[in-house]
Amino acid sequence: MITILIADEHELVRTGIKRILSFETDFEVVAVAASGEQVVSCCQKLNPDVVLLDVSVQGIGAIETAKRLIRRFPGTKIVFISDSGQLALVSQLLDIGVHGVITKDVTIDIMVESVRRVTAGVRYLPQDVAQRLALSRYNSSVSETPFQALSERELNIALLLSKGTKSADIAKELSITAKTVNTYRYRMFEKLGIKTDVELVHLALFYKLIKVNQKLCA
Template sequence: MSIRVLLVDDHALVRTGIRHILDESTGIEVLAEASSGEDAVDMARSEKPDVVLMDVNMPGIGGMEATRKIAAVAPETKVIVVSVHASDPYPSRLMEAGAQGYLTKDCSGDEIVTAVRRVHAGERYLAAEIARKLADSLLSGGKDTPLDQLSQRELQVMLMIIQGHSVQSISDKLFLSPKTVSTYRHRLFQKLDVENDVGLARFAIRHGLLEEGPMDADEPGKA
């Protein structure tokens, strides 16, 4: 029986490339595609794929929250993250959220296929670069950075803020009250020693969480 895979990425070209790789592989079937975290969760709940290949930076709730939700609504489904981000906090936080694998987008087609097969078989799979960085961090006692202070939810809210989402938008997508989101936002300002959303974006750029450019999901910095 084929391994049924859900592809999740907001770039159609990326999905097409991965689909081509998987379609050429014996025993793997691309079940469906999704372009947002919300669609990924809905499809995981209804279609129960064996494996999800999950992007991180997408419109809406994004890959981290989608991974956490899939682990809750479809616990038999295995999530492999495929991201441009090779450095923490992404790998460790996504594994904490429920991912069983983590690849970078410069990996080979053969490695994607290997990861799908091994994760489906019940193993964890980390790209060599990710495994090395996580091992280095563990052996050195972990990096003492401001990001280490953030809870999983605070990091999720931060990622949505730096993508340009307003407090109301985050409230709607994460099913939190606007007051709760505002509390998280001000907590972030205090913990990371920034004054506003622009300062938060600059912090994110310095720490490799965001590529330099405008925030445009809603309106920049709008609460």
């Protein structure tokens, strides 16, 4: 039996994926979670075989969640669910050790296959994602986004800021000081060639790092 944890900020999505996976006789969804903190806590208690981790996970964010899972639960496989076009984020997550990536527009069969493949110890990438990623790494002028110049921590903070999370809340969630958050903010602003959070949101939307309905009011 393959045990699975589903992590997504939307209850409807969590319920839908759980129902889909319930038709597989060798799958068991042991928990669902809305935030990165909940994911880590559930893994501590349940030690699932696979975590389906959505880009929209609340709290500490997808990157920090993945890093903590890889560090604390090396036996748990992570399949990251991204929006189409989030190449910079996918690249960062693969670099830190995520075991598989699928996009939200894949078929049910591909999602099921990704779970089986990573459980068997095989890294999983849909063919189109693998091709675009390989092309961008081979030729930096192709499919590159400015976000690929950011470090893991900078990209994680960029995602949180783009979704409207305040510096004080980011500091609390990542166990760093607000001053450190601002240091990362201005460092990534320089790399991205921008000066304000508003410009960051526009850039994140343009490169599909976030969706319009993810933007929160300050």
